[in-house]
Amino acid sequence: MNQNIMSKKVKSLADLKKIKADVQQKMKLREQGEHADKMAQIKVAMATCGIASGAKEVMEFIIDELDYRGVDAIVTQTGCMGYCYAEPTIEVILPEQEPVIYGFVTKDKAREIIEEHVIKGEMVDGVIPITFKTIDEEN
């Protein structure tokens, strides 16, 4: 789109596709929402305790890291998961798999989780055993 900054004219189909690729990146979030159940999901606990321990920075890091690696995954925030002693905590859900929760997630840990768990599907150290069951919203 660069050469079009002066005049916004789209001069060819290739130009058009360039704009498309550009904007698509910005709209990725919405596209993901359409088929959320087929993608990896990472939930970052962002209650007071999580934010105080740096969850916001970790979340930003995760988003950037996934973008950088070109991994299609949904990053959302969630409330306190109850493991306040282990903040920041994140929950990783791969399609059709049980959720896994990691505690004490620093940026380095987050990178490791993305590399090993999200991309290769192999769990890494730091898993917190899930001590509760969540009831489905509809039940």
Added chain:
Amino acid sequence: MHILVCGGTGCRASQSEQIIQNLNTELQNTNLESDVKVVTTGCFGFCEKGPVIKVVPDNTFYTEVRPSDAADIVNEHVVKGRPVKRLLYKNPKNDYHVTSTSNIDFYKKQIRIALRNCGFVDPESIDEYIARDGYEALGKCIGELSPEAVIATVKDSGLRGRGGGGFPTGLKWEITRNVENEQKYVVCNADEGDPGAFMDRSILEGDPHSVIEAMAICGYCIGADTGLVYIRAEYPLAINRLKIALAQAREYGLLGEDILGTGFNFEIEIRYGAGAFVCGEETALIHSMEGHRGEPTFKPPFPSVSGYMGKPTNVNNVETFANIPVIINKGAAWFSKIGTEKSKGTKVFALAGKVNNVGLIEVPMGITLREVIFDIGGGIREGKKFKSVQTGGPSGGCLTDKDLDTPIDYDNLIAAGSMMGSGGMIVMDEDDCMVSISKFYLEFTLDESCGKCTPCRIGNKRLHEILDKITKGEGTEEDLERLYMLSNVIKDTSLCGLGQTSPNPVLSTLKNFHDEYKAHVTEGTCPAGQCKDLLKYEIIPDLCTGCTVCYRNCPVGAISGERKLPHYIDQSLCIKCGVCYDKCKFKAIRIA
């Protein structure tokens, strides 16, 4: 995170603009304005529960949001990640909260082609449209394909006119193409006149670029360099968004001269209509655009041969156009896989009346009325009994429960005595009187008849008088005969679609609900309890406890009686408002 807020006319009327403002303020207060984007989109279709908001990527769907809820959405959902439960949609069948759109019955059976971008993109952003494959179809057509090849694709797709007639779109394009003339026109019919129908408005409000792109493609195919959108002036939001979209398309060089460097020129202008139903008919529409009186003229010559300013003109409706870019991008075979043998693709309906989920839906052709009304529509309100469904607006007919399992397509609906029309679908329950319903539709055509043909101008007036007489309990059995005869005369002797179809509501109800008409004329009763002149409210002495509630609520003082003793209604004073019936806790009032 993106927060998508519906900016369609319906949701705006219930303050969605204020919600957007409040959301932005709240986001600023929490320093999140750079992380969360609030997007104004087109109609989500779920107008009944508006204003609606969708939060992505977690796909949370909020309904009936008020401006004051913005704080909770930001503080709870955005900051803490907890959906705001009280704003979630509740399944009417079991009262459970549903978080995600994919779990809402209303959306489950829908396939959104014409509405693909409604509720997803910001209609005022051409970039977002481009990100959703926008203008790629146009680029492909004018850059790589011959007009004949494009027409062949449209023909093969089996797309038929969505305005009501159901004429094959590709064939129409081919006919217009084959007429030799230096100047030709593409016209988009956005004169949506059916009462309660708002498909075209929603498309123009939610995804105006899809129509612009398709009109340019059509122009390329038929050899036209000018497009005209005929839109009613009472659609201000749609006009506004269309104007913005046109300006953006021009700025990007997707309209104008030498589009995408191919040498193809195309420009679109807007023409305003004053909102006359008859101007949906293409010859009347063209006359109105030319500045003449909006009256239909005899066909042939068809507009394809001699239309706007006497030049070959291709008229298609908004929804038809909205399908075109997808057909080009995904191919005719993909499109024709959806639907029935003779009706391909999907159809947008404005679902209204006595169903739980009122709104705009897009369903594949061939879906049954039962699925639409009971699955998507969520069944009849308050658990009442389904009685009839009216399709096709004032030109259509009323279908009954025996038609519920008929697959919906152009031909089946006509065979059942109704029609597809532009897509109005009004559901009626046991409380609706079919005589009154047909009277209502006739009132509409009576107002909208242009007056050119005597049978339509005067015949419909007489039909209305007879129906009025019947609802007042003064009808006779001969009146039913007369209704039938007169209806057929009007059908046979009117020039345009308006007159030819105006008696349809009468004929279809006469056929499907003959007993109800009979009850009105022979017994002087209205089985649905709607025709006021035929009702009589009575107190059943055995059930009346003398609580005086009816006495105190009667607005005209027609009820009298001693406390703790049965009361009595003075029929000469009663105005049949039904307040006593609604207020009585002991079911001691009956309608005779």
